[in-house]
Amino acid sequence: MLHRGELSVATRGRGTYDITHDVARIVSAGSAQLGLATVFIHHTSASLIICENADPSVRADLERFAARLVPDGDPRFEHDDEGPDDMPAHIRSVLTQTSIGVPIVDSKLALGTWQGLYLWEHRTAPHTRKVTVMIVGE
Amino acid sequence: MLHRGELSVATRGRGTYDITHDVARIVSAGSAQLGLATVFIHHTSASLIICENADPSVRADLERFAARLVPDGDPRFEHDDEGPDDMPAHIRSVLTQTSIGVPIVDSKLALGTWQGLYLWEHRTAPHTRKVTVMIVGE
Amino acid sequence: MLHRGELSVATRGRGTYDITHDVARIVSAGSAQLGLATVFIHHTSASLIICENADPSVRADLERFAARLVPDGDPRFEHDDEGPDDMPAHIRSVLTQTSIGVPIVDSKLALGTWQGLYLWEHRTAPHTRKVTVMIVGE
Numbered sequence: 001m002l003h004r005g006e007l008s009v010a011t012r013g014r015g016t017y018d019i020t021h022d023v024a025r026i027v028s029a030g031s032a033q034l035g036l037a038t039v040f041i042h043h044t045s046a047s048l049i050i051c052e053n054a055d056p057s058v059r060a061d062l063e064r065f066a067a068r069l070v071p072d073g074d075p076r077f078e079h080d081d082e083g084p085d086d087m088p089a090h091i092r093s094v095l096t097q098t099s100i101g102v103p104i105v106d107s108k109l110a111l112g113t114w115q116g117l118y119l120w121e122h123r124t125a126p127h128t129r130k131v132t133v134m135i136v137g138e
Numbered sequence: 139m140l141h142r143g144e145l146s147v148a149t150r151g152r153g154t155y156d157i158t159h160d161v162a163r164i165v166s167a168g169s170a171q172l173g174l175a176t177v178f179i180h181h182t183s184a185s186l187i188i189c190e191n192a193d194p195s196v197r198a199d200l201e202r203f204a205a206r207l208v209p210d211g212d213p214r215f216e217h218d219d220e221g222p223d224d225m226p227a228h229i230r231s232v233l234t235q236t237s238i239g240v241p242i243v244d245s246k247l248a249l250g251t252w253q254g255l256y257l258w259e260h261r262t263a264p265h266t267r268k269v270t271v272m273i274v275g276e
Numbered sequence: 277m278l279h280r281g282e283l284s285v286a287t288r289g290r291g292t293y294d295i296t297h298d299v300a301r302i303v304s305a306g307s308a309q310l311g312l313a314t315v316f317i318h319h320t321s322a323s324l325i326i327c328e329n330a331d332p333s334v335r336a337d338l339e340r341f342a343a344r345l346v347p348d349g350d351p352r353f354e355h356d357d358e359g360p361d362d363m364p365a366h367i368r369s370v371l372t373q374t375s376i377g378v379p380i381v382d383s384k385l386a387l388g389t390w391q392g393l394y395l396w397e398h399r400t401a402p403h404t405r406k407v408t409v410m411i412v413g414e
Binding site for chain 1 (some may be wrong): 310311312325327328331333334336337338340341344345371372373376377378379380381386387388389390391407412413414
């Protein structure tokens with residue numbers, strides 16, 4: 001059995017956005033008791049991560065780490081047509097995930113207790129991001 | 139056809155743990171001739187990698203690289219409730235994999251000759267880690 | 277329904293190689309209207325990325341970023357049997373993807389407008405790289 005769901009996520013610019021419940025809702029609609037939910041983002045300047053979901057300072061530290069690892073406006077970047085955050089957004093996407101497969105067990109997204117599924121917007125301006133959830137199950 | 143297997147991996151603290159054979163055993167039990175095995179770890183301070191499996195110095199170099207890239211006890215990290223390796227563990231997890239899909243061909247995990255599947259414990263203390271293997275096949 | 281395709285990619289050394297159309301051709305041959313295509317590379321010194329497909333300077337900047345992040349010939353690497361690019365190739369692979377799942381919608385690989393699927397060769401010498409595409413669909 002296959003089931004497809006789609007999300008449209010309006011971001012307010014750079015940062016992490018919890019999509020766990022939206023994906024869980026699609027899994028419920030899919031009615032698979034056992035299976036695999038693959039979450040896919042259709043962009044190259046925003047990505048997906050599974051991250052600690054309890055203390056917001058984890059994601060704040062992660063953001064600061066990424067900003068140091070891939071500095072906005074680095075003069076060594078040639079590609080800056082859309083501004084100083086353009087190339088860093090592509091690199092941050094490549095270093096994280098465009099696609100994540102999560103098991104479905106007992107009709108539920110089988111995340112660990114402390115795992116949340118986040119869309120990570122890497123551009124500083126707000127964007128609308130499209131995410132597909134493809135469920136293979138029975 | 140779907141088949142689910144589960145692993146419980148007792149780590150002795152930071153380092154890489156070869157789970158290739160454990161995952162292969164679940165694939166054998168699943169009896170799929172062709173398919174996809176998705177390996178998923180239910181934590182945010184330990185992760186999964188596929189890495190060279192012949193020379194242990196590869197994983198030693200990888201460990202040293204990660205320690206330099208994300209230093210334990212970095213004063214710029216706010217989140218350190220569980221110690222100097224707390225936030226680095228989350229970042230190292232985000233930069234590697236929580237989920238990896240491996241093809242099943244001729245009833246076997248179709249890894250390359252030099253590929254091993256490793257659980258990477260990022261915390262310095264021993265932990266028990268839960269891994270799910272979800273097989274979709276026929 | 278399962279369908280397996282295989283690619284053999286002859287690289288000319290370090291750099292990114294567009295395999296989008298090769299993977300799309302396998303998806304067409306698989307005849308799934310809806311499903312999941314998992315692309316898997318059977319190596320630990322070459323990897324897969326989804327990256328911006330319009331401006332080649334994005335991938336040139338990415339290459340320069342990777343070269344700075346993981347310098348060839350770094351004396352801190354013990355594993356250098358095959359040369360100064362040996363260990364960096366393994367690390368670059370671990371930091372990117374060995375496996376990527378892409379949805380199939382309306383019988384097509386459902387990539388975003390600006391998304392291309394690339395094989396990233398991390399060794400400086402030419403290599404022949406094996407890629408499996410496993411399709412689960414209906």
